[in-house]
Amino acid sequence: MEVKIICSQKRKKTVSARMVKDKMLVYAPDGIPAVHLERIIQNFKRRFKQQRLKKELNTKEDLAVIAQRLNERYFKGKLEIAAIEYITDQYKKFGCCNYKSKVIRISHRLLEMPPWVRDYVVFHEMAHIIEPNHSRAFWKIVSRYRLAERARGYLMAKGFERTREHLDRLWI
Numbered sequence: 001m002e003v004k005i006i007c008s009q010k011r012k013k014t015v016s017a018r019m020v021k022d023k024m025l026v027y028a029p030d031g032i033p034a035v036h037l038e039r040i041i042q043n044f045k046r047r048f049k050q051q052r053l054k055k056e057l058n059t060k061e062d063l064a065v066i067a068q069r070l071n072e073r074y075f076k077g078k079l080e081i082a083a084i085e086y087i088t089d090q091y092k093k094f095g096c097c098n099y100k101s102k103v104i105r106i107s108h109r110l111l112e113m114p115p116w117v118r119d120y121v122v123f124h125e126m127a128h129i130i131e132p133n134h135s136r137a138f139w140k141i142v143s144r145y146r147l148a149e150r151a152r153g154y155l156m157a158k159g160f161e162r163t164r165e166h167l168d169r170l171w172i
């Protein structure tokens with residue numbers, strides 16, 4: 001990624017950046033220490049890369065299609081989902097669901113896993129629209145997914161899930 005730094009006396013403290021095609025323009029105050037600026041630029045780079053990946057994934061991999069397929073198969077197409085998208089800045093969770101806004105977010109790390117594991121995570125988050133907590137009723141819904149046990153076993157073997165308590169903390 002090409003970086004162009006534009007220093008300005010007018011700027012007092014903040015550094016900002018924007019992407020113009022493949023070039024990152026960084027606006028910095030005059031006299032900012034180089035080490036400090038370098039760190040900020042690295043952060044911007046990471047953020048822009050994540051944003052670009054997110055955009056790419058959400059155009060290529062259509063999560064809405066996957067969710068719709070699961071919706072029809074397991075919920076008679078009645079489950080309301082406002083939006084579902086990949087996120088690229090989440091490393092602690094595989095997915096999350098805001099049951100009030102009905103928005104589901106899925107970690108891009110699931111792309112490295114078999115599709116039926118990714119589908120399990122999508123299904124898991126969809127179930128949260130009905131049951132926000134990891135209640136007995138929630139797990140009952142999840143168990144309807146044909147490969148639920150196998151998918152959980154897969155995630156467990158990967159070291160992501162050890163116990164249900166651990167799992168509860170991973171997912172939200």
Ligand SMILES: [Zn+2]
Nearest residue numbers: 124128171172
């Ligand atoms: Zn959950």
